[in-house]
Amino acid sequence: MAMALPRFPNKRKMIWLAALIVAANGFLPVLWILLTSVKTETELMRLPITILPAAPTLQNYVRVFTDQPIHLFLWNSFAVAVLSTALCITVSALAAYALVRLRLPAPGLILSVLLAIAMFPLISLVVPLFQTMRSLELLNTWPALILPYAVLSMPVCTMVLVSFFQDIPNDLENAAMIDGCTRVGALWHVVIPLTAPGVFTAAILAFVNCWDEFLLALTLSSRVVKRTLPVGITLYQGEFAFPWPIISAALIVAIVPVSILIAVFQDRVVGGLTSGGMKG
Amino acid sequence: MSAATLDKAPPKAKPRLSPLERSERRLGFILLAPAFLLLAVVVLYPIIELLTTSVRFYHLAQPWMGTPFIGLEHYARALSDERFWESTLNTVLYIVITVPGAVIVGLGLALLANQPFSIKWPVRLGLLLPWALPLVFAGLIFRWFFEYNQGLVNNALGFFGIGPIPWLTNPTFAFAATCIAIVWKTSSFVALVLLAGLQTIPKSLYEAAEIDGAGKWQQFVEITLPMLRPAIVVALIFRTITAIQTFDIPYAMTNGGPGHSTETLAMYIHKTTIDFLDLGYGSALAVLMFIVSVIATTGYLRHTRRDPRKA
Numbered sequence: 136m137a138m139a140l141p142r143f144p145n146k147r148k149m150i151w152l153a154a155l156i157v158a159a160n161g162f163l164p165v166l167w168i169l170l171t172s173v174k175t176e177t178e179l180m181r182l183p184i185t186i187l188p189a190a191p192t193l194q195n196y197v198r199v200f201t202d203q204p205i206h207l208f209l210w211n212s213f214a215v216a217v218l219s220t221a222l223c224i225t226v227s228a229l230a231a232y233a234l235v236r237l238r239l240p241a242p243g244l245i246l247s248v249l250l251a252i253a254m255f256p257l258i259s260l261v262v263p264l265f266q267t268m269r270s271l272e273l274l275n276t277w278p279a280l281i282l283p284y285a286v287l288s289m290p291v292c293t294m295v296l297v298s299f300f301q302d303i304p305n306d307l308e309n310a311a312m313i314d315g316c317t318r319v320g321a322l323w324h325v326v327i328p329l330t331a332p333g334v335f336t337a338a339i340l341a342f343v344n345c346w347d348e349f350l351l352a353l354t355l356s357s358r359v360v361k362r363t364l365p366v367g368i369t370l371y372q373g374e375f376a377f378p379w380p381i382i383s384a385a386l387i388v389a390i391v392p393v394s395i396l397i398a399v400f401q402d403r404v405v406g407g408l409t410s411g412g413m414k415g
Numbered sequence: 416m417s418a419a420t421l422d423k424a425p426p427k428a429k430p431r432l433s434p435l436e437r438s439e440r441r442l443g444f445i446l447l448a449p450a451f452l453l454l455a456v457v458v459l460y461p462i463i464e465l466l467t468t469s470v471r472f473y474h475l476a477q478p479w480m481g482t483p484f485i486g487l488e489h490y491a492r493a494l495s496d497e498r499f500w501e502s503t504l505n506t507v508l509y510i511v512i513t514v515p516g517a518v519i520v521g522l523g524l525a526l527l528a529n530q531p532f533s534i535k536w537p538v539r540l541g542l543l544l545p546w547a548l549p550l551v552f553a554g555l556i557f558r559w560f561f562e563y564n565q566g567l568v569n570n571a572l573g574f575f576g577i578g579p580i581p582w583l584t585n586p587t588f589a590f591a592a593t594c595i596a597i598v599w600k601t602s603s604f605v606a607l608v609l610l611a612g613l614q615t616i617p618k619s620l621y622e623a624a625e626i627d628g629a630g631k632w633q634q635f636v637e638i639t640l641p642m643l644r645p646a647i648v649v650a651l652i653f654r655t656i657t658a659i660q661t662f663d664i665p666y667a668m669t670n671g672g673p674g675h676s677t678e679t680l681a682m683y684i685h686k687t688t689i690d691f692l693d694l695g696y697g698s699a700l701a702v703l704m705f706i707v708s709v710i711a712t713t714g715y716l717r718h719t720r721r722d723p724r725k726a
């Protein structure tokens with residue numbers, strides 16, 4: 136007992152330290168960018184470097200929007216991510232439902248084949264996708280990205296949806312079908328609403344996947360007005376060297392939307408990632 | 416959830432199907448069609464295109480040459496192409512360093528995060544934020560960290576009288592800097608997977624070990640690690656698949672430099688195709704890269720024949 140008492144506050148301190156390390160590891164790099172984004176260019180040239188901005192300014196944020204069409208980057212990223220997520224969820228939900236319910240021969244094998252094809256390293260397909268999109272004259276258009284992005288997220292969406300559909304009792308659909316619903320009607324009116332959390336989780340994961348993708352966007356959509364955020368910011372051309380204050384401000388503009396999304400839905404995101412997660 | 420459990424879910428199809436079952440099965444194939452159509456357009460057709468282009472001369476800057484069949488010339492060229500071997504070696508080094516690196520750091524983060532915190536969100540968001548950050552953004556952030564004069568790292572080291580270190584202009588340091596960035600970015604996903612694994616370990620095991628007089632380290636080695644093995648394997652596999660495709664972070668930090676010291680196979684393919692417009696050679700390199708990735712992933716899969724998620 137005498138040993139245990141003084142150890143108690145010590146243990147609490149250790150727990151706080153553990154929390155601090157994990158949080159700092161995640162937040163500090165972004166915090167540093169945030170601090171950089173409100174410093175002036177002259178302050179950044181000064182040595183030794185300052186940690187807190189001497190004279191905080193929002194000038195860099197103004198220049199983010201005037202120097203480059205970042206509103207277009209935001210719009211392209213958002214539109215491509217939403218449309219490809221919608222496409223991915225639709226095809227994955229139909230496939231997952233067929234695999235779980237519809238007496239297909241060897242559904243496990245079909246699922247494995249589907250996943251194996253969808254997980255083919257897209258990087259090896261950059262050349263032929265570039266060729267195909269070029270001959271279809273789809274380079275620098277949204278569809279050139281939407282189609283591959285839908286495949287990019289298909290494995291995780293299909294896995295998450297299959298596991299959610301498996302938990303829905305068959306009787307509910309049977310009842311709906313006795314009441315005159317068709318199979319597809321039962322899927323739409325019974326299964327999808329009941330598995331809404333699963334569908335939503337899959338959608339968030341797919342959205343973040345598409346929002347983050349870089350290589351295909353760089354290859355298939357490099358014209359300035361068609362760039363997505365990752366491409367637009369990385370190819371940001373400064374007059375002299377890399378314009379770090381403006382880049383930092385641009386990064387903050389790009390990071391905020393997704394950060395809010397994952398902050399609000401963190402439980403679902405963690406659940407989805409760890410049940411069917413397959414993203415680095 | 417696994418392919419194996421799915422096979423058991425619906426009752427085995429009888430040799431004779433009732434009309435209802437037959438129509439259900441037909442509907443099943445119809446519902447599968449959109450997914451496979453999409454895969455055919457985005458994956459299967461491009462694979463055929465890839466293979467046929469790789470055995471042809473196909474150079475967008477020399478359209479007058481046409482696209483004659485040249486057999487395996489591109490593959491022969493790759494085998495004697497120093498830059499191909501250098502970028503392959505770099506890719507392998509990135510796999511060998513950053514995959515175990517991310518798993519070790521991720522395990523550390525998971526153990527730290529697996530504490531009875533009263534407020535959970537700062538820790539969870541601290542793990543989610545690096546995961547949600549685009550890889551190129553992580554690359555840009557670390558490029559700013561490792562900047563020679565104004566970078567945080569050199570200034571912090573300077574405080575202790577070390578450096579300044581030419582992080583991004585010396586081949587060895589540039590490779591180290593990109594590895595650090597990759598490990599930071601990818602370890603949080605590993606930590607999330609391992610944290611989920613940690614939370615499934617029954618508390619009673621530790622209580623029993625405590626009664627038997629096992630120390631913390633012994634508990635970690637005898638209980639935590641073996642119980643966590645399936646989750647570690649999942650993390651290793653996914654991390655390896657992504658590490659083979661390493662592109663974004665070196666691209667943003669060094670663009671493959673200095674020289675070609677941080678250039679990966681994916682970056683070389685991209686440069687060959689998009690900058691040099693040599694689609695034929697780029698395709699052959701992509702085929703070779705696919706072979707490398709198959710070898711690397713089956714290496715891991717052989718280790719883990721059993722479905723790791725069933726645990």
